[in-house]
Amino acid sequence: MTERKTILDVKGLQTSFFTDDGEVPAVDNVNFHIREGEVLGIVGESGCGKSVTSLSIMGLVPSPPGKIKGGEILFQDKDLTKLSEKKMREIRGNDIAMIFQEPMTSLNPLFTIGNQLREAIKIHKKDWSKDQVQERAIEMMKLVGLPRPEGLMKEYPHQLSGGMRQRVMIAMALLCDPKVLIADEPTTALDVTIQSQILKLIKNLNERLNTAVLLITHDLGVVAETCERVVVMYSGKVVEEGPVHTIFNDPQHPYTKGLLESVPDMRFKKERLYSIPGNVPKPGSIKTGCKFAARCEFAFDRCMTESPELYQTAEDHQTRCFLFDPKEVQSHDRTVIES
Amino acid sequence: MTEPLLKVEGLKKYFPIKSGILGKVSNCVKAVDDVSFTVQEGETLGIVGESGCGKSTTGRMLMRLLEPTEGVVTFDGQELTSLSNNDMRKARRDIQMVFQDPYASLNPRHTIEKILMEPLNVHNIGDPKERKKKVHEFLEIVGLSSYHAKRYPHQFSGGQRQRIGIARALMTNPKLIIADEPVSALDVSIQAQVLNLMQDLQKELKLTYIFIAHDLGVVRHISDRVGVMYLGQMAELANTEDLYEKPLHPYTQALLAAVPVPDPDFVREEVIITGDVPSPANPPSGCRFHTRCPFKMDICSEVVPVFAEVEEGHSVACHLYEESRPQ
Numbered sequence: 001m002t003e004r005k006t007i008l009d010v011k012g013l014q015t016s017f018f019t020d021d022g023e024v025p026a027v028d029n030v031n032f033h034i035r036e037g038e039v040l041g042i043v044g045e046s047g048c049g050k051s052v053t054s055l056s057i058m059g060l061v062p063s064p065p066g067k068i069k070g071g072e073i074l075f076q077d078k079d080l081t082k083l084s085e086k087k088m089r090e091i092r093g094n095d096i097a098m099i100f101q102e103p104m105t106s107l108n109p110l111f112t113i114g115n116q117l118r119e120a121i122k123i124h125k126k127d128w129s130k131d132q133v134q135e136r137a138i139e140m141m142k143l144v145g146l147p148r149p150e151g152l153m154k155e156y157p158h159q160l161s162g163g164m165r166q167r168v169m170i171a172m173a174l175l176c177d178p179k180v181l182i183a184d185e186p187t188t189a190l191d192v193t194i195q196s197q198i199l200k201l202i203k204n205l206n207e208r209l210n211t212a213v214l215l216i217t218h219d220l221g222v223v224a225e226t227c228e229r230v231v232v233m234y235s236g237k238v239v240e241e242g243p244v245h246t247i248f249n250d251p252q253h254p255y256t257k258g259l260l261e262s263v264p265d266m267r268f269k270k271e272r273l274y275s276i277p278g279n280v281p282k283p284g285s286i287k288t289g290c291k292f293a294a295r296c297e298f299a300f301d302r303c304m305t306e307s308p309e310l311y312q313t314a315e316d317h318q319t320r321c322f323l324f325d326p327k328e329v330q331s332h333d334r335t336v337i338e339s
Numbered sequence: 340m341t342e343p344l345l346k347v348e349g350l351k352k353y354f355p356i357k358s359g360i361l362g363k364v365s366n367c368v369k370a371v372d373d374v375s376f377t378v379q380e381g382e383t384l385g386i387v388g389e390s391g392c393g394k395s396t397t398g399r400m401l402m403r404l405l406e407p408t409e410g411v412v413t414f415d416g417q418e419l420t421s422l423s424n425n426d427m428r429k430a431r432r433d434i435q436m437v438f439q440d441p442y443a444s445l446n447p448r449h450t451i452e453k454i455l456m457e458p459l460n461v462h463n464i465g466d467p468k469e470r471k472k473k474v475h476e477f478l479e480i481v482g483l484s485s486y487h488a489k490r491y492p493h494q495f496s497g498g499q500r501q502r503i504g505i506a507r508a509l510m511t512n513p514k515l516i517i518a519d520e521p522v523s524a525l526d527v528s529i530q531a532q533v534l535n536l537m538q539d540l541q542k543e544l545k546l547t548y549i550f551i552a553h554d555l556g557v558v559r560h561i562s563d564r565v566g567v568m569y570l571g572q573m574a575e576l577a578n579t580e581d582l583y584e585k586p587l588h589p590y591t592q593a594l595l596a597a598v599p600v601p602d603p604d605f606v607r608e609e610v611i612i613t614g615d616v617p618s619p620a621n622p623p624s625g626c627r628f629h630t631r632c633p634f635k636m637d638i639c640s641e642v643v644p645v646f647a648e649v650e651e652g653h654s655v656a657c658h659l660y661e662e663s664r665p666q
């Protein structure tokens with residue numbers, strides 16, 4: 001792989017919600033970056049902070065109760081966390097676009113598909129003629145593989161299937177050739193045959209238009225199929241980051257390993273599934289030590305009192321686990337890791 | 340083969356669609372349209388298919404939580420579909436259901452003890468003291484503790500609530516459990532816990548399962564046999580191994596090819612199907628899959644293929660296999 005420039009750099013991001021029960025640190029010092037034209041996956045179980053991370057990038061964290069407390073989100077030398085709402089709106093339409101899990105909630109049920117597409121184009125191309133706008137709308141619908149664009153333009157969102165609505169959302173998101181597309185669980189509400197069509201479309205657009213994609217999902221299969229690099233999150237933190245092949249073939253963090261072993265594989269029958277004991281913790285509920293310690297079969301005394309940092313284990317691979325702390329690796333018997 | 344525990348013949352459910360101010364029935368949704376299968380004692384039959392294909396409707400009709408439009412369901416030698424409502428209520432002691440959303444199916448205002456006690460009250464099992472003992476016993480069996488009995492549903496995580504849902508289904512010592520997407524709402528790590536629990540319980544309590552799900556990995560893991568539904572009909576049914584290793588129906592092939600596999604080196608066989616599932620109010624003529632099938636022939640849009648065995652224990656509804664059928 002050639003060296004590609006970093007296009008979006010998230011540094012030490014901290015986003016919290018201030019609720020009646022106190023502060024919920026949904027995103028707790030998160031670091032990662034996306035390179036030009038790549039597909040980066042963020043994977044993790046519900047509540048680990050995936051959506052809040054993407055909303056933070058888009059400047060869409062509901063506030064109150066939410067607030068970006070710290071960190072930077074660097075996009076083309078600008079820190080997005082410091083921009084005014086007006087500047088942010090420009091970025092959202094033009095440079096960074098987002099699609100969500102349930103396309104129905106982001107389409108207005110009262111207007112036709114054509115109407116909504118044309119309005120979205122007009123926001124960015126104020127000087128275009130009616131014909132130009134119409135032409136562009138049709139072009140976009142064809143790009144995302146929607147059949148009979150002219151007819152569909154006259155229909156309302158409820159007349160479309162889930163897969164078609166998601167295609168419309170992708171068309172809208174791509175209207176202005178964004179440099180980054182954030183897709184938060186874009187296929188979770190869809191059937192598998194439709195999911196595979198949408199994932200193919202996203203990958204295809206990524207390759208043709210060179211749009212970088214941040215794909216957020218809880219589905220390890222979707223990650224393996226679509227992403228080049230993977231960020232694994234657990235309870236508001238990045239616990240492992242690396243190239244997709246490394247993460248799947250040689251996972252390091254005990255959570256990543258456990259997660260991979262827990263998934264039933266459609267290709268063969270495992271006698272018994274491995275299962276990580278305990279429950280998925282709410283962010284902020286674990287105050288000291290490694291957040292995974294209570295469920296980790298490798299936990300040792302240090303894990304209860306100190307928080308591990310992200311240790312660099314290879315050029316492109318980082319793991320938040322004491323077993324990979326260079327200091328521990330020296331003193332600790334390596335067989336613990338390999339067993 | 341021994342007599343099956345459950346036998347389903349020609350099961351149908353048509354939901355009327357009303358239209359106009361008079362609410363005249365103008366058409367109907369053929370949610371389940373002529374489905375037949377059997378379930379042997381102690382086995383797990385998986386039922387898969389995409390959203391709206393009729394899995395839940397089938398499951399609910401087996402217990403007559405929904406009245407079938409047509410068809411016969413025989414359970415343990417008794418024809419459920421001809422029982423009076425009163426007798427059916429008694430028969431439900433032996434057939435219980437576990438649902439997808441444990442939260443929606445547990446009364447938020449009742450303690451766990453009260454929730455678990457209810458099936459015992461309904462079926463008049465034991466005296467109050469025995470009932471209480473049984474509640475505590477089953478909480479332990481599903482991996483919770485007796486002190487949880489005094490708590491309310493919202494005080495539990497999704498996985499724990501599903502354990503409660505399972506405990507509730509087990510209270511009457513049923514023979515058959517119909518589980519409708521029991522792990523679909525759970526995180527991967529919790530899903531594995533619940534699947535393991537269900538397998539352990541099956542062995543210990545000699546349970547028979549009908550396991551409805553859309554996740555093909557989960558279904559392969561838990562099932563002995565698997566049925567694939569499409570638009571209200573059974574497209575294919577076979578032993579799990581046969582179905583996954585040599586699927587016959589083009590829809591099964593497409594479905595299996597579409598599942599993302601957690602292995603970046605996996606090279607899949609492409610089976611291209613386009614378009615969406617048609618509406619069950621207006622299903623395609625002939626074979627219901629013909630609008631999306633890559634192998635469609637002329638006959639497919641005209642003649643409904645029969646669902647029949649082509650190899651021992653392997654049934655399929657597709658014209659491609661008409662000739663390989665034993666006459």
Ligand SMILES: Nc1ncnc2c1ncn2[C@@H]1O[C@H](COP(=O)(O)OP(=O)(O)OP(=O)(O)O)[C@@H](O)[C@H]1O
Nearest residue numbers: 354368370389390391392393394395396397553619
């Ligand atoms: N009460 C009802 N009235 C009218 N139509 C119904 C009713 N219940 C279900 N249907 C329709 O019957 C069909 C089958 O529904 P069913 O709930 O059995 O599907 P399913 O396979 O369980 O889907 P899912 O995977 O989404 O749970 C669908 O088209 C559905 O819209």
Ligand SMILES: Nc1ncnc2c1ncn2[C@@H]1O[C@H](COP(=O)(O)OP(=O)(O)O)[C@@H](O)[C@H]1O
Nearest residue numbers: 017026045046047048049050051052053062283
């Ligand atoms: N508007 C909100 N108010 C309070 N807490 C929130 C809000 N949105 C998200 N959270 C909390 O932040 C955490 C992370 O949520 P989220 O990013 O949505 O998780 P996921 O990884 O499933 O997308 C969760 O604990 C969630 O409850």
Ligand code: SF4
Nearest residue numbers: 290293296303321322
């Ligand atoms: S730091 Fe300790 S508890 Fe945390 S994942 Fe590593 S070994 Fe387990």
Ligand code: SF4
Nearest residue numbers: 626629632639657658
């Ligand atoms: S009957 Fe025809 S259309 Fe239907 S699955 Fe078989 S080949 Fe395809």
Ligand SMILES: [Mg+2]
Nearest residue numbers: 050051184185
């Ligand atoms: Mg989310």
Ligand SMILES: [Mg+2]
Nearest residue numbers: 394395396519
């Ligand atoms: Mg259902």
